[in-house]
Amino acid sequence: MIAEKMKGLVANNSAIRTMFEEGKLLAAQFGEENVFDFSLGNPSVPAPPEVNQAIIDVVNQEDPTFIHGYMSNAGYDDVRQAVAESLNRRFGTHFSSRNIIMTAGAGMAINILLCALLNPGDEVIAFAPYFMEYNTYVGNYYGKVVAVKPDTSTFMPDLDAFAAAITPKTRAVMVNSPNNPSGVVYPESTLRDIARILTEKSAMCAQPIVLIADEPYRELVYGGVEVPYVTHFYPHTAVCYSYSKSLSLPGERVGYLVVPDEFHDFANVITAATIANRVSGCVNAPSLMQRVIKRCLDLKCDVAAYERNRDLLYEGLRGLGFECIKPEGAFYLFIKSPDPDDLGFIAACKKRRILIVNGTAFACPGYARIAYCVPYERIQRALPAFQEVAQEYGLGQR
Amino acid sequence: MIAEKMKGLVANNSAIRTMFEEGKLLAAQFGEENVFDFSLGNPSVPAPPEVNQAIIDVVNQEDPTFIHGYMSNAGYDDVRQAVAESLNRRFGTHFSSRNIIMTAGAGMAINILLCALLNPGDEVIAFAPYFMEYNTYVGNYYGKVVAVKPDTSTFMPDLDAFAAAITPKTRAVMVNSPNNPSGVVYPESTLRDIARILTEKSAMCAQPIVLIADEPYRELVYGGVEVPYVTHFYPHTAVCYSYSKSLSLPGERVGYLVVPDEFHDFANVITAATIANRVSGCVNAPSLMQRVIKRCLDLKCDVAAYERNRDLLYEGLRGLGFECIKPEGAFYLFIKSPDPDDLGFIAACKKRRILIVNGTAFACPGYARIAYCVPYERIQRALPAFQEVAQEYGLGQR
Numbered sequence: 162m163i164a165e166k167m168k169g170l171v172a173n174n175s176a177i178r179t180m181f182e183e184g185k186l187l188a189a190q191f192g193e194e195n196v197f198d199f200s201l202g203n204p205s206v207p208a209p210p211e212v213n214q215a216i217i218d219v220v221n222q223e224d225p226t227f228i229h230g231y232m233s234n235a236g237y238d239d240v241r242q243a244v245a246e247s248l249n250r251r252f253g254t255h256f257s258s259r260n261i262i263m264t265a266g267a268g269m270a271i272n273i274l275l276c277a278l279l280n281p282g283d284e285v286i287a288f289a290p291y292f293m294e295y296n297t298y299v300g301n302y303y304g305k306v307v308a309v310k311p312d313t314s315t316f317m318p319d320l321d322a323f324a325a326a327i328t329p330k331t332r333a334v335m336v337n338s339p340n341n342p343s344g345v346v347y348p349e350s351t352l353r354d355i356a357r358i359l360t361e362k363s364a365m366c367a368q369p370i371v372l373i374a375d376e377p378y379r380e381l382v383y384g385g386v387e388v389p390y391v392t393h394f395y396p397h398t399a400v401c402y403s404y405s406k407s408l409s410l411p412g413e414r415v416g417y418l419v420v421p422d423e424f425h426d427f428a429n430v431i432t433a434a435t436i437a438n439r440v441s442g443c444v445n446a447p448s449l450m451q452r453v454i455k456r457c458l459d460l461k462c463d464v465a466a467y468e469r470n471r472d473l474l475y476e477g478l479r480g481l482g483f484e485c486i487k488p489e490g491a492f493y494l495f496i497k498s499p500d501p502d503d504l505g506f507i508a509a510c511k512k513r514r515i516l517i518v519n520g521t522a523f524a525c526p527g528y529a530r531i532a533y534c535v536p537y538e539r540i541q542r543a544l545p546a547f548q549e550v551a552q553e554y555g556l557g558q559r
Numbered sequence: 560m561i562a563e564k565m566k567g568l569v570a571n572n573s574a575i576r577t578m579f580e581e582g583k584l585l586a587a588q589f590g591e592e593n594v595f596d597f598s599l600g601n602p603s604v605p606a607p608p609e610v611n612q613a614i615i616d617v618v619n620q621e622d623p624t625f626i627h628g629y630m631s632n633a634g635y636d637d638v639r640q641a642v643a644e645s646l647n648r649r650f651g652t653h654f655s656s657r658n659i660i661m662t663a664g665a666g667m668a669i670n671i672l673l674c675a676l677l678n679p680g681d682e683v684i685a686f687a688p689y690f691m692e693y694n695t696y697v698g699n700y701y702g703k704v705v706a707v708k709p710d711t712s713t714f715m716p717d718l719d720a721f722a723a724a725i726t727p728k729t730r731a732v733m734v735n736s737p738n739n740p741s742g743v744v745y746p747e748s749t750l751r752d753i754a755r756i757l758t759e760k761s762a763m764c765a766q767p768i769v770l771i772a773d774e775p776y777r778e779l780v781y782g783g784v785e786v787p788y789v790t791h792f793y794p795h796t797a798v799c800y801s802y803s804k805s806l807s808l809p810g811e812r813v814g815y816l817v818v819p820d821e822f823h824d825f826a827n828v829i830t831a832a833t834i835a836n837r838v839s840g841c842v843n844a845p846s847l848m849q850r851v852i853k854r855c856l857d858l859k860c861d862v863a864a865y866e867r868n869r870d871l872l873y874e875g876l877r878g879l880g881f882e883c884i885k886p887e888g889a890f891y892l893f894i895k896s897p898d899p900d901d902l903g904f905i906a907a908c909k910k911r912r913i914l915i916v917n918g919t920a921f922a923c924p925g926y927a928r929i930a931y932c933v934p935y936e937r938i939q940r941a942l943p944a945f946q947e948v949a950q951e952y953g954l955g956q957r
Binding site: 162167174203205212221231269272277294301410 | 560561562563564565568569572599601602603604605606610611614615618619622623624626627628629630663664666667668669670671674675676677678692695696698699700701766807808809810811812823824827828830831834835837838839840841842843844845846847848
């Protein structure tokens with residue numbers, strides 16, 4: 162009965178979500194404190210208390226037909242202007258409301274942009290390891306993701322492989338920094354290299370290749386690392402942002418799309434993306450949350466809590482002999498599988514009630530993702546279980 | 560730069576939204592009280608005060624990582640169960656949480672269902688006049704809307720034309736009762752006729768034709784009219800609901816999709832629709848609003864206000880010699896254009912600063928839609944302007 166293109170998705174379902182459901186079953190059986198669930202990127206840190214106060218204030222102070230009503234499909238003008246000015250203050254950009262579309266999270270921002278741009282058969286390049294939902298997002302418009310393998314010593318893009326992957330069908334390139342699942346942050350030099358390659362290669366395409374910066378983890382960085390603002394390096398850059406992680410509001414579905422003035426064919430692209438917001442059926446980003454965001458633009462969740470988690474987990478796993486690079490941002494650690502078959506490693510972990518996601522689910526076999534957006538105590542209690550796994554694989558302690 | 564399929568949409572944009580923008584400009588020029596904007600279906604009645612209280616209570620009483628966090632893509636289990644039980648109480652159905660997917664409004668409910676069901680080239684039948692967004696929704700999945708003309712004496716579906724329009728490519732049929740834009744409510748007999756035809760004609764299709772009930776206006780009916788629950792008449796019926804109108808929350812994007820157990824291939828369809836919610840980029844219906852809905856299931860906005868508007872407008876226009884049928888539900892009146900060219904009529908109205916939408920925008924030329932979800936005083940002040948239009952066309956007063 163179902164559509165052909167849904168059959169594979171129904172058969173496989175999402176590896177991450179499946180793990181989430183298994184976690185709930187194990188928790189019911191063994192008690193929640195005895196299941197070490199690191200499978201899902203659901204923030205463990207609550208929203209800043211000012212967010213809930215802002216919700217109450219908006220409800221008490223503003224007209225209900227306004228705060229719950231329709232607005233332009235791009236969002237409330239004043240909210241978009243406030244978002245633009247916040248970006249300008251922080252990143253030296255020159256946006257105004259016309260460059261911003263409020264969206265139901267970064268996922269919807271990516272979708273309305275792809276809807277605006279892609280024709281069937283177009284190719285979108287993604288740097289492995291990458292969030293596999295990109296495949297379905299691009300597939301929604303009958304496009305195709307072309308994966309570029311990483312340099313696994315740094316998890317930075319392999320730039321020669323990138324240049325070689327560009328064809329006349331390449332319509333866009335996705336970058337995701339801080340990265341899910343590796344935790345790396347692209348330095349300015351990497352972004353300049355990507356921009357240079359895109360400028361050179363766009364010459365063989367009918368129009369400039371678009372750079373899509375998927376940035377839900379922008380504010381989650383540790384040790385003073387800077388995340389360069391991508392529009393500074395390449396004009397045809399669109400930024401997809403979400404408050405899911407920075408304000409711990411993933412269920413609320415609020416974020417935005419930025420399209421700068423200098424983006425090729427700006428007026429048509431921003432109009433098409435706005436229409437895409439409408440015709441998707443979503444219509445607009447949730448209205449009350451837009452009004453709340455205007456009051457919370459300069460807030461952040463407790464990023465230090467994630468940094469403490471990272472330090473405990475990274476040092477702990479390295480001490481047990483596991484291999485991984487130190488994440489500089491996001492809340493994931495991408496560990497090398499000590500088993501040539503990463504599903505074997507996942508199974509060995511599950512035997513100790515450790516739930517993590519295999520690297521193949523991020524187009525990067527031989528690795529696994531550990532989401533450390535969890536209570537600190539869960540990491541503490543999980544380390545002895547990880548030790549058992551290390552012993553099973555004969556890893557040397559340091 | 561933009562996708563081929565967006566070019567027409569960008570060129571035309573939505574007639575309704577364009578009118579909305581024009582209204583804002585006229586209001587700036589002549590003052591809001593001198594512009595009679597009847598163009599948009601944006602509720603004029605505020606949300607019941609209990610909704611805002613529920614928002615405050617949820618924020619004060621529930622854990623922030625829960626109320627703002629991810630949940631299953633189908634929505635919170637307890638919210639879905641509460642929605643199911645509310646339907647069962649009111650309509651004698653037998654739903655449980657497994658039959659309900661919480662969505663970002665009815666528009667998203669329709670989209671995830673179509674995503675789950677449609678293959679490129681499939682046909683979806685809609686009864687004119689209909690909400691033209693159906694064309695873009697179906698087009699999102701490379702399907703095609705086949706319009707069936709109405710019996711304009713009643714604005715009920717022409718059932719012979721309907722039967723004749725069904726082909727082996729027909730995958731679904733949309734019904735929208737109470738109807739936007741005509742305000743008619745389909746009686747049980749009409750639904751039984753549609754079900755009978757679908758059952759007969761499904762025999763020539765590879766699988767049962769699906770009936771999609773788009774019901775954002777279910778609670779907005781006048782004079783005690785009943786809106787039969789469509790799943791009682793045909794097993795392969797999915798219901799797309801929104802709280803946009805019943806609770807005056809259109810900007811919040813919250814509603815649901817119902818797929819009954821007896822729907823053909825139920826398990827795959829509900830799974831595919833749940834996955835579609837995720838891969839659309841929307842992921843889930845906004846979380847806080849789901850929790851609020853659970854506390855507000857039995858509330859309604861002030862429907863009597865819309866009924867007073869309907870009575871004043873309908874009696875006023877009839878008195879001026881305009882032709883229209885009396886709406887029994889929703890908040891629209893579908894008026895016959897006194898001008899053979901309905902755009903001429905729209906222009907004559909706009910000259911008196913009356914903003915309404917032409918019938919062609921609902922696949923029904925020769926008519927126009929007046930949205931009476933406006934302050935009562937706007938209708939009072941607009942009637943003299945309508946009188947000038949009536950005089951221009953030489954309509955006889957009664």
